[in-house]
Amino acid sequence: MLLEITARRAVADDVVELALSGPDLPGWAPGAHVDLTLTPDLVRQYSLCGGGPDHYRVAVLREAAGRGGSAFVHDRLHVGELVEVGLPRNTFPLVDARGYLFVAGGIGITPILPMIDAAEAAGADWQLLYGGRTRSSMAYLERLDDPRVTVQAGGLLDLRAAVAGIAQAPGAAVYGCGPAPMLDALLAACPAAHVERFTPVEVxxxxxxxxxxxxxxxxxxxxxxxxxxxxxxxxAGIDVLQSCREGTCGTCEAVVLDGEPEHRDSVLDEADRADGGVMMVCVSRARGPRLVLDL
Incomplete structure (x- = not known):
């Protein structure tokens, strides 16, 4: 889809929000992301943090040590520009639950915002722990003036206490998005947490x-x-839809017809890994001598 940038604004230090507009856009659910084709050789994935039938919204952090995508967005994309945008894909779906604990670190707030909106619309209990280096670096604080939100600028989030509190609510779900150390700590406190990573797990x-x-x-x-x-x-001359090539976006997912994959991605949860029915071909391999794939 070729969409037009119809609005652009700073939402925190080094974070810019873009509105990508077009008619009759495909619907999406909380947790979805889209590919932005910035150049033929530069494709990046960004979480949808809002939107409607005629526009999507994404927010992009300038990564000083990044691979060029965020710098391109910040320096080259302005109102009126046209951008090739892929269909929304969701490897971080929000499950139905009676209550939610959301944990966000920095730009990890972007997929969490629509989840909060969905939880609110469903009448579910929810809490948010939102951490960042400084308040000025934390996007969308103006939308999060709510007693259910704990904002912490600097220092470590008390994840064990938060998880212990939500554990008292039967049927609650835990979601986290942010830097790897935060997500590792969250999974240590709650192995059943749903997480989305922006950087690959080291294997x-x-x-x-x-x-x-x-x-x-x-x-x-x-x-x-x-x-x-x-x-x-x-x-071998076989085209595979792919993007990140590091196991974080889920674009190259392939169905496994036979054999046991050795998962090395940062997308699939433990249930999907145990099932073995799909794999990310950019990083994952075979546990045995042979795999049969639907490719």
Missing amino acids: DLPERPFEAVLARSGVTVQVPAGTSLLTAVEA
């Missing part, structure tokens, strides 16, 4: 060669140690 596993049978294409590829499955598939 220290040996890489073994394996064979991948691409059932739909009738092609078999050999995947050596040190070569990703995605690279081997592309080298």
Whole structure:
């Protein structure tokens, strides 16, 4: 979809919000993100933090040590520009629950905002812990003036106390988005928490060669140690929809028809990993000598 930037504003230090507008846009649910094709070789994913039938809203943090996407958004995208935007995809869906504990760190507030709106609309109890380096670096504070919101600028969030409190509410769900140390601490306090990561989990596993049978294409590829499955598939001339190439966006998900995948992504939850029915081919591999994929 080619959408027009119809509004742009700063919502915190080094955070800019864009409104991407067009007619009859596909609907989306809390937790969804979209791909922005900034150049043919520069595609980035951003969480939808709001919108309606005629526009999407995203907020982008300028990453000083990033790979160029955020700098492009901040320096090159202005009102009136046209941007290629992918269909909304959701690897971080909001489950139905009686209550919610939301935990956001920095720009991790972006997918949480629509979740709060949905919880409020459903009449569910909710709480938010929102942390950041400074108040001026924390986006959307003006929308979060609510006694159910705890804002902490600087220091570590008391996640164990928050999780212990929500544990007293049967049927509650915990959601977190933000920097890796915060999410690791949240999962340590609540292994059942739903989390979305902006950076890949570091995996220290040996890489073994394996064979991948691409059932739909009738092609078999050999995947050596040190070569990703995605690279081997592309080298065989098979096109795979992909974006981040680091296991964080979920674009390259493939159905596993046979064999056991070795998951190395930062998208699937434990239930999906145990099921083994899908895998992210950009980073994940095979536990055994062979996989059969619906590619």
